[in-house]
Amino acid sequence: MTTIETPRSGKIGSGKIAPKYNRTGSSRGNFEMIAWLFMRLSGIVLVVLIFGHLFVNLLVGEGIHAIDFGFVAGKWADPFWQFWDLAMLWLAMLHGTNGVRTIINDYAEKDSTRFWLKMVLYAATLVIIILGTLVIFTFNPCPVVDGVQLPGGFCPAP
Amino acid sequence: MQVHKYDVVIVGAGGAGMRAAIESGQRARTAVLTKLYPTRSHTGAAQGGMCAALANVEEDNWEWHTFDTIKGGDYLVDQDAAEVMAKEAIDAVLDLEKMGLPFNRTPEGRIDQRRFGGHTRDHGKAPVRRACYAADRTGHMILQTLYQNCVKHNVEFYNEYYVLDLLIVEEDAVREDGTPYKQKRVAGVVSYDLASGELHVFQAKSVVFASGGAGKVFKTTSNAHTLTGDGMGIAFRRGIPLEDMEFFQFHPTGLAGLGILLTEGARGEGAILRNSEGERFMERYAPTIKDLAPRDIVARAMANEVREGRGCGPNKDYVLLDLTHLEPAHIEAKLPDITEFARTYLGVEPFTDPVPVFPTAHYAMGGIPTNITTEVLQDNDTIVPGLYAAGEVACVSVHGSNRLGTNSLLDINVFGKRAGIAAAEYSKTADFVELPEDPEAMTRGILDGLLSGNGTERVAQIRKELQDTMDANMQVFRTKESLEQVLRDIASFEERYKHVTVQDKGKRFNLDLLEAVELGFLLDMAKVMTVGALHREESRGGHYREDFPDRDDEKFMKHSMAYLDNSVTAASSAESVAGIRLETKPVIFTRYEPMERKY
Amino acid sequence: MPTKPAGTLYRGREGMWSWVGHRITGVVIFFFLLVHVLDTSLVRVSPEAYTAVIGAYKNPLMALGETGLVAAIIFHAFNGLRVIAIDFWKKGAKYQRQMLWVVLALWLVTFAGFAIRHLSLALGGH
């Protein structure tokens, strides 16, 4: 008589089930809740920021043709736009990173893959946020190289 | 062979089984074996309500309830049992409420109650609101609530374990009057694990049968595909008698052609039955309570209307349930599910159109005989220690020859609880009975026989023919000729059953094999029912003989007891049926004298 | 060796497909954002470098791509608002389907407006 393996994943009556389905430990704290809430709040703010950004950059005046170093420099000379872009950078990056984190959590099959993908993600996010922030704040609208003012700058009239 | 040891083994996880498990699980090591996941049990299909004389909405008391139950059962009810049930009904409902059951509420926040067939105030004066309910999902709520509480109490379930045999050991014993007899003792059960195809033996000090009904012997039935009378069949094959099996209830309002039930609660809420002339015909059959007469009366009235040519539809084979005069909002609130059934399955909109209905086989009044502590009887008065039965599989008998609506959900709760307590208490004092040698032998024999057979007969074909003949000849109206026809048919089915083929030869989830096993039980049950019906030459409750249209208290005011007895041959039996011996058991009277049953 | 050939695709309805769209657009935007921050940071390196890169954006092919990106952002934004409404508005779940039609309508209008202006600007040259 051949015995076949009991298909039931765990021992009957023991209430145990296949390890795959045992939740891999519970999470303490409210991280997921806060992340969820953040997605909604940042989303609402981003609507304003991004639509404003697109509108000003691509639709007003000559649209994309107007964009050049001078355009950017012109914007960032104004603290209002500095703040705008900074907020947009941070919110969009955090929002996007958290979104992609969810997606990695969903689809990565192995815990190790999941871990490394997330590490890459976080590293990328960190780099981008720091880089972007630095650029916005350390940006010099009148770059001077070797004592010569570069062309196309957005400089106060000397 | 795998052997498990438990103090208490409960067979079946419907209302009765789980109610028992909640009690037993807290007192003794308990396993519940069920062929379905617990929440699939047919208790979940019950709709209308569970009655108890709570008197939340109008004056009521449990004695009226007792009387209605006895009268409803046409005086074949054991009155001590009816008293127990009606008295404990109140606690049974309150227990469920405390376990969390979401009953509908009155404006004061109490459990709401509605009318139901045969439930009256002051001994038949007028309908009374006694049925506690949760919309038309009372059974669903009971099943879920009981399962939830089993989860709460960590009850051990063995899901999809088919119990196929009861292990009984016989000992020589002597009665008080000195006559020797064989005392049966229970050692355990044998079950088949559907998932792996392995047999498992469960040794237990107490065994509780709560495996539900046998409606699938009929074609048109409100019962689930899985209600194949296994529990009754297993007990019967092991020499336990079956009581009052000829009494089967036909519920008046099944969806025509399908059998899916529309609760009596619909009539409780005011729905009316009409024939093709639009006439409210129940006024002629039960002038006082009309559409709310007990089920046997209404079912017969309906069948009679159809017979006399006042049926509706192209074949004039059904009558109509009219809800159109009720407020749609009211229907939606009180009867949401059944209106959806009518829409889904017949395409009828109950708010505007009457619903085609016809009687459907519904409930087995008979079953494994027990006393009021749910101990199973091996004859009229000897109990089998450690063996208990409750629910539809059992016959206490609180339903006599006709069960009142809502009394079954009550039955499973009251006697399920009693069974759980009794089984657990017994297991504390008793020892294990030694397992017989090779306990699986009989089961393995049946299974191997079916698997290795290379006949050509199909299980489904035999089952269909059985159900057809039962519908045609054993339904609301019965005669000697029709019953004899059934017996002849069954004899030929039994012959053919020996040559059935099971196509699936595997071990994993072999439901093909189990359907073949279940057919064996169905054939046994159909035979026992029919033999009982043939013997009972009177009309009472759910059993109506056209050739004997009156109740005959002189000859038949007694329970019938059918025993498996291979020494009975066709020639030696009054009913010319081999293998079944019919005996009788007196009815227990306490306070109510039989009267004519009029509504 | 394929042991269990795939079954059919689950035929979800509006809710599921809008989520699929939301997820895809979200990822697309995210990757664009990474690149976009990088290229913008070239302004810190030198105006030429920036102008060179931004020049690439002005090429018609890129303009089309950009239009696609904006399409994605608009959908993601409006559908994001729909999701927020489902989460916080009492009747949000009930009207989720209607809200999706609104999202698509708004998407179409906004996008058409944008595309006409942007493409004519981008492709029309100076």
Added chain:
Amino acid sequence: MTTEMAEPASKIELPASVAGDGEIPTFHITLRVRRYDPEISEEARWDDYKLTMYGTDRVLDALHKVKWEIDGSVSFRRSCAHGVCGSDAMRINGRNRLACKTLLKDLDTSKPITVEPIKGLPVEKDLIVDMEPFFQSFREVMPFLINKGHEPTKERLQSVEDRERFDDTTKCILCAACTSSCPVFWTDGQYFGPAAIVNAHRFIFDSRDDAGDMRLEILNDKEGVWRCRTTFNCSEACPRGIQVTKAIAEVKQAILARKI
């Protein structure tokens, strides 16, 4: 109220309802069943069956016809046959339905009708899946009334409104149609799933229950409500018409309200 009920006027137009052409329409279908039996082969396959079916037949009737008349080894669960026991959730033409509640005439019978097991739970054989993971999630949300107060001698009172508050989620029959339609559940099977949340909801919003906070804490887990992406597959799959996504949203809000 025990007064005699006067007969209400009937609104039936009898001739219309009694009429009917007496013909039961028959039609031909192809049932395409996804077969899998590891005792025979590790490979799943599709089997086609051509059947003649009648008027109000359901997918369950078609499956029965196959099992009873053609191939007895086709395996599926079923019991009540009218949509109340939750045995026979399966994927019919790509969507989760109860076979016993899906009328053939409502499907496109010109094309084969595909029947597959529900997704996301391990398939045992043909249309039968292992339900244990599903019930495990159910058990984890403490799906039972917990009341710390004194047991009253009679019933606990509950107003009609309080009873109504959780009515929708009491209808669940644990069929798993919702959970196994959820794209998030398919990914790794770790998500509690809509059915567990529905059953938690049933107690969280029951005025008689005292353990709502504990359940909210359980569902605040990383595999809890926050994984729901409001795809509505669950609400559309639920054969009981439960507003599942709405119930999930209510639980989310309850957690937020408690924390903030």
